Amino acid sequence: MTEYALRRGDGQRLFLTKNQIRDDLQDGMNDACELGSVPALSSDELDKLAEILMTPGRMVGVETGMEVPVTHDIGTIRLDGDQGNSGVGIPSSRLVGMMFHERAMGADTMELGHIDYSFKPVKPVISNEMQAMEVVQQNMIVPILYGAMPNMGLYYTPDGPFENPGDLMKNFKIKEAQEMTEKSAEHLTRDMVWIMQRMMKAGADGVNFDTTGAAGDGDLYATLHAVEALRKQFPKMYIETGMAGEMVLGMHGELEYNGQLLAGIWPHQQAKLLAKAGSNIFGPVVNTNTSKSSPWNLGRAVTFVKAAVKESPIPCHVNMGMGVGGIPMFETPTVDAVSHASKAMVEVAGVDGI
Amino acid sequence: MGMPITHIMTSGMSGIRAAGDLVARMEFSKSMRLKPAKEYVAKKLGVSTFDLSDEYVMREVRENLGIGVITSVAGAPKGHAAKMNIEKLLGIKINCCDKFRKQMK
Numbered sequence: 001m002t003e004y005a006l007r008r009g010d011g012q013r014l015f016l017t018k019n020q021i022r023d024d025l026q027d028g029m030n031d032a033c034e035l036g037s038v039p040a041l042s043s044d045e046l047d048k049l050a051e052i053l054m055t056p057g058r059m060v061g062v063e064t065g066m067e068v069p070v071t072h073d074i075g076t077i078r079l080d081g082d083q084g085n086s087g088v089g090i091p092s093s094r095l096v097g098m099m100f101h102e103r104a105m106g107a108d109t110m111e112l113g114h115i116d117y118s119f120k121p122v123k124p125v126i127s128n129e130m131q132a133m134e135v136v137q138q139n140m141i142v143p144i145l146y147g148a149m150p151n152m153g154l155y156y157t158p159d160g161p162f163e164n165p166g167d168l169m170k171n172f173k174i175k176e177a178q179e180m181t182e183k184s185a186e187h188l189t190r191d192m193v194w195i196m197q198r199m200m201k202a203g204a205d206g207v208n209f210d211t212t213g214a215a216g217d218g219d220l221y222a223t224l225h226a227v228e229a230l231r232k233q234f235p236k237m238y239i240e241t242g243m244a245g246e247m248v249l250g251m252h253g254e255l256e257y258n259g260q261l262l263a264g265i266w267p268h269q270q271a272k273l274l275a276k277a278g279s280n281i282f283g284p285v286v287n288t289n290t291s292k293s294s295p296w297n298l299g300r301a302v303t304f305v306k307a308a309v310k311e312s313p314i315p316c317h318v319n320m321g322m323g324v325g326g327i328p329m330f331e332t333p334t335v336d337a338v339s340h341a342s343k344a345m346v347e348v349a350g351v352d353g354i
Numbered sequence: 355m356g357m358p359i360t361h362i363m364t365s366g367m368s369g370i371r372a373a374g375d376l377v378a379r380m381e382f383s384k385s386m387r388l389k390p391a392k393e394y395v396a397k398k399l400g401v402s403t404f405d406l407s408d409e410y411v412m413r414e415v416r417e418n419l420g421i422g423v424i425t426s427v428a429g430a431p432k433g434h435a436a437k438m439n440i441e442k443l444l445g446i447k448i449n450c451c452d453k454f455r456k457q458m459k
Contacts, residue, residue, distance in 0.1 A: 060364065067407040137450035204449065205450070342365045
């Protein structure tokens with residue numbers, strides 16, 4: 001029986017028959033349906049996914065006319081950054097990185113980011129970041145966002161001023177842990193708004209909040225309030241908000257936005273909240289299971305993202321970096337796996353961008 | 355680097371090689387979904403939505419409109435000049451162009 005060369009969630013080569021591919025797609029889809037209470041894919045859509053995965057050749061491409069704009073988390077840090085940011089260590093300025101992406105790679109948009117890629121460390125070097133944005137905008141044509149992670153973990157001890165909720169919870173101090181989360185979120189909102197006010201003054205097209213919710217519901221709560229404040233002050237600002245995982249972890253457990261409990265919400269629910277707050281583009285995330293096959297991960301990710309695309313009032317640019325969106329959790333994801341997942345998200349999930 | 359390059363080759367609109375930046379601007383500035391954003395840009399450019407990712411079509415269109423081309427054409431609008439032409443073409447305001455105008459004496 002014919003076997004097709006595919007990947008496991010960790011990137012390792014895997015050989016599967018047509019029936020095994022179909023079964024894994026179905027199992028992955030069922031997992032998403034059960035967890036998120038989202039609709040199943042049709043039989044035709046599962047067939048289409050199988051067809052993409054079984055296409056001979058190293059790369060596939062979307063049908064002509066179905067291309068989508070691509071936005072980029074981390075931006076030029078992938079060029080001049082170190083391995084910690086999956087950077088390739090080319091000593092180049094951020095401006096050179098931007099121009100390289102625009103004019104050599106054909107990037108549809110680009111972003112400027114601090115080497116740490118979190119908002120908090122930007123505060124002491126804000127003038128330098130503003131100056132970099134001004135110079136970049138003088139030379140670039142594609143939309144330029146300022147990108148950073150809310151990364152609320154930096155506000156807890158030993159890195160920040162607030163006692164670590166994890167340590168408090170270990171001692172059954174639940175109320176105190178919740179209070180620290182609330183205080184951290186308030187501080188984080190204030191910092192993100194302060195930074196973006198200045199970046200807008202320097203000519204940024206807008207902001208990309210990357211890996212929102214990484215520190216749980218407090219992280220998302222802080223970001224929603226930052227989006228709301230920025231939208232109020234800058235009605236024409238471009239605001240993209242990408243998530244950290246498919247489900248928001250309830251580290252606080254009782255935080256709400258617009259009457260919606262944040263803990264435990266899935267991509268189709270996150271999209272509506274971010275649109276309500278004022279985001280222009282939503283970046284759904286579905287994490288990759290490293291011990292499952294690429295058909296299983298793709299079936300699961302496409303099911304979650306298709307539901308989000310359907311219910312979202314704003315465009316969805318699915319996150320498809322290392323370990324998300326059906327792509328293996330591997331630092332140098334294989335061209336075949338990235339290409340399969342990219343085409344599947346456009347042609348089956350119907351995303352507005354990547 | 356392989357990951358973004360693969361996405362651009364598999365699914366991307368090729369940025370200023372074609373019309374990817376313009377469709378992205380409409381998604382961002384008006385929260386337009388993909389289909390209406392493409393239709394809006396295509397109408398403004400006088401091409402079909404099919405042509406928006408076609409470098410052969412878009413090269414001449416972009417050069418004629420002064421909205422920036424991928425190669426370094428001496429004397430052609432770049433940076434703010436190209437973006438000011440994009441503002442007029444798409445009927446939108448671009449933040450850095452606003453800042454630039456306010457600094458003019």
